[in-house]
Structure formats: C-alpha cells, structure tokens
Amino acid sequence: MRKKEFIKILFRNKLSVVGLMIILILLFIAIFAPLLAPYPEQAKGEPNLKERLQPPSSKHFFGTDHLGRDILSRVIYGSRTSLLIGFSVVLLAILIGLPLGLIAGYYGGKIDLIIMRITDIFLAFPPLLLALLIATTLGRGLINAILALSISWWPWYTRLVRGMAISIKERPYVEAAKGMGISEWKIIFRHVLPNSISPLIIQATMDIGSAILEAAALSFLGLGVQPPTPDWGLMVSEGKEYFLNYPWYPVFPGLAIFITVMAFNLLGDALREIMDPRLRRKFL
C-alpha cells in the first residue's frame, strides 16, 4: 500500500487520529516529565507528610496521596513506567516469538510440531494467569513483571509469524531463491522475515495497550512495580485503601491507565482496518 493512501485512510477515521494524538502527547509527557511535573521530588517518592490526603486544589490539581505526595506529579512520572513496560513486554515477546515462528513455519515437519505443541500449552492458560504465576515465582519488581508478561505473551507472535512464514515460503520468489542455491538462513532473513513484518506491527500496537493493562493488574495485585516507584496500577492499589474518604486518590491514576490503553486500541484498530480492507467500515 502506498504511503499516501495509508495516511489518508488513517486520518479519515477521526477516532484513530484521537488515539495517535493521545499517544504522541503521552510520549511527550514521559520524555519531559521532570519539566512538566510540579513536584518532581515527590513524584520519585519523597514524602511530604504535612499535606497528607489533600483534595484537588490549585496547588495540587489531582490532590495528594497518603504520604502527602502530589498525585499529578506521580501520574506524570507514571507514564514513563507504563510506556516502558508496554514497549519492553512487546519487544521481548517478539524477540522470543518471532524466531520460533519463522523456524516452525519455514522448516515444518517435526520441529514445527514440537514448537507448536509447546505454544498450544502456553496459549491454554487464560491471559494474565500465567503471568501471575511467573511473577509470583520470580518475585516482585519492574523487571520481573516485564519478564513474566513477555513469557506469557510470546506464543501469540509465534503463531502469527508461523502462519505468515508458511504462506510466504510457497511464493515463487522464495522458490527461485532456493533454486539459486541461496542459504536457508539468508532466505529466512531476506525474504520471509521482511514480508511478515506488517501484520506483526499491527499486532504489536494493539498489544502495547493490553500489556500496559496487564502490568497495571500485576501492580494492583502487588506483584509488579514496588513502591516508591510511580506506577499507575500501584497507585490505584494504594488508593483503594483510602478511596471511600479520599476518592481522588485512585481515580486519577486509573483514568490515566484507561486513556492510555484506549489510545493504543484506537490506533491498533485503525491499523488493522487499513491492512485488511474487508474490515473497513464493517468493524469498529
């Protein structure tokens, strides 16, 4: 598809433009967090006990938490944690899933059977449950949460890439390359891989949102990012203890998760629609 057409379709859909804008704004916020946050020290965890659980005011737009820290500053810094998790989980899952999918799809036979049966077992776990189990085993923390989510996520990419590899390896140009005696690894990396990349990108865009959502769930259960790191899921979890009397505490960080995940879903949907013309105007 030509670039012009791609951009035209992307911008025709107003909601996908909204999604793209939100993601760009989020990236901006995450990069310039130290300049944007009114109280950067509090965002990093420094307590301010004199101003515990203050309602939203001109001094603290989103109010303060149980340690008196400015919630707006922590939400701003939290965007860094969330985006870091979202991107790393998807990247790591692709790094595991992509080579396995290529090998299974290209070589077929026994190796395909073994890889796909292992994949099936991982896919048999309900989403989140395996990540929960691995996070419990590895212990709490940001890196372990990323690992846990990636380990539970890679099979989806293996399945996707395998399907692509199977259809691509039958194409004439691959046959021609084989006939010319080009090595199999070269064929995989020069021909099969580049042609499987676009469905992978769409899936990855949609998955960043889901990864952020699942990471927030892990943090909420106390298995993800640990205090005092600013993290939206953790803030909702801490805020849950106070929410009946101090409702602003969990509401703002939760809203941040919601808006971020929605932005990635809107963009992912638009990309899917562009790549698959049958879906245009039919789905979402």
Added chain:
Amino acid sequence: MKLKEYIAYRLMLSILVIFGVVTIVFFISRVIPSDPAALWVGAHPTVEAIEKAREELHLNEPLIKQYYYYLVGLLHGDLGISIRTHNPVAQDLKSAFSATFELILFAEFIAILIGIPLGVYSAVKKDSWLDNLSRVLAISGVSLPTFWFGIVLQLIFFKYLHLLPLAGRVDTITMLEHPLKVITGFYLFDSLVTGNFVVFVDVLKHMILPAITLAMYPIGLITRQVRSMMIEVLQENYIRTAWAYGLPKKRIYFKYALKNAIAPALITIGLSFAYTLIGAFLVELIFNWPGLGRYAAYSILSMDYPAVLGVTIVAATAYVFINLIVDLIQVCLDPRIQL
C-alpha cells in the same frame, strides 16, 4: 473425519494440553523462593516441626517423585492441602468455584441483554449517534482497567447514591435472620427455589456492581460482533423481500435477520466467558467476592503453592473446555468447516 471422531480427537488433545499445563505449573510453583514447610508450621516454628512438615509434604523427596505424587493425587481429585487455610484445596475450590461461576453467568447475562439489542440497533442505524456510542462503549469496554472501574462504581452507587452495597456476596445479618438452604451453591438460584426472597433480593443487590464491572468487556465484544454480522445480513435478498411484503420492522430485525447473524455472536459469547473468568480474579478482590479470584490472590500473596497450583489448574481446565465447546458449537453450526 466424522463428528464423533472429531470430538474424541479434540477431547484427547485438550487432555494432553491440560497435562502440559499441570506440568508447567507444577515446576514453576516449585521454584518459588520460599519455604512451604515453614509456612505450614505457622508462627514460631521449631526446627523439628519444620523437618516433620517437610516429610509430611514430601518436600525431602526428589522433584520428579513429588511430581509423580502430585499427578497420582490429581487423578483422584486430590489437589493437596492448602498451606494457608489447612483445608484440602479441592474443598476450598469447590465453594469458591460456585461463587465465581454464578458471578460470571450473571455478568454474561447482562452482556447479552445489552450487547445483542445494541448491536442490532447500531447496525440498523449505522453511523448514527447510537452507532457511535456503541463504538465508544466497545472500545472503552476492552480498555477499562476492571479493578479501577469497580472502585468507580462503588464510589457512585455506594458512597454517593447509597443504592447498592459496597462489597461481599450477601449480608451476614440477613443470612442469619433468613438462613439459606444451599443446594447448588448458586445463591440466586438456591434462594429462589427455596422461596427465600429476602436473601434473593440481598444477593441480587450485592451482585449488580461486580457483574456490571465484569460485563463491560463482553458487552463491547458482543455488540460489535452482532453489529457487523447484522450489517451483512440486512443486505441479503430475503430481507429485501420481507420489507416488500410489508412485515413489521421488529419482526424483520429480531426474527429474520438476527437469526442468521447470531451464530458468530454465540462464538464470541463463548470466548468472552473465558475472558470473564480472568476478569473475575481482579473484580472479586475489589468486591470481596468469595470466589476463585480472591482465593488465588490471597494464595499468591501468602506463597501457598498447593492452592496456587490448584486454582491455576482449575482455571486453565475451565478455559480449555470453554474453548473446546465453542469450537464444537462452531463446527455444528457452520457446515462449511471441514473436519
């Protein structure tokens, strides 16, 4: 392949997958960096007591032997003893399962009740405000952090409107004043059958908020699926003929068109069951619902590995079988699928 052979084949494959799941879960849970024996003994453990517990729990045996004992137990329906509650895990799970299942069923009921009509009307009034609203609702449904949405609903309906209870499955005092005879473990059903309407109303009130929280995701999925199928079906010739005959609108939409659009939606409904199962894990924690999710969360936090193992196996098995049933329904409904 004949249908019977196909079912047998799929069943065998599912059992193999579950066996794989059990194996993975077992070995992952054994690497947990904590001492189950110390947890088992409880506060103020002595060295002798810990050693005795190690022997009771077979922790001194090689890992592969422990795995063997676990598999043998599993075949007899024995999931081990919970370190936290000291009850057999199977017994703990049994009561938790009915609580979770009742909640999921109710949530799906709400999702179908809202999702199908909304999908039909969005298709009929394509590109109208209703259609746009349903689109926003669908994307919101899959983007909402359930644990947060639950809190927001509690704030609105408990704190500000004083309409619904905050959490729990039933009010303890109501239960004491009007004891419920438990038959199936589904409180709504049991109270209705035994004519205990006071408890019925109370259970219903407790269930509304967690069920709505849980239903958001399937509402989105079902609405969009029904909408996209209805758009296709409404362009068919037989619908045009029905219009030409001057049949009433409602009959055309809900009787003739929906009938053909509903099959793929049934699949979505089946799959969304599997999603709500996991959604329930978080929702139960927020609403203090005594189901599998709350049990799992507490077990994870206290490193109670037999319980974690049990709950994972039960949830994964339910997930595998829900997917299997959905696949089989699809095969039966759609003759184009080759076995």
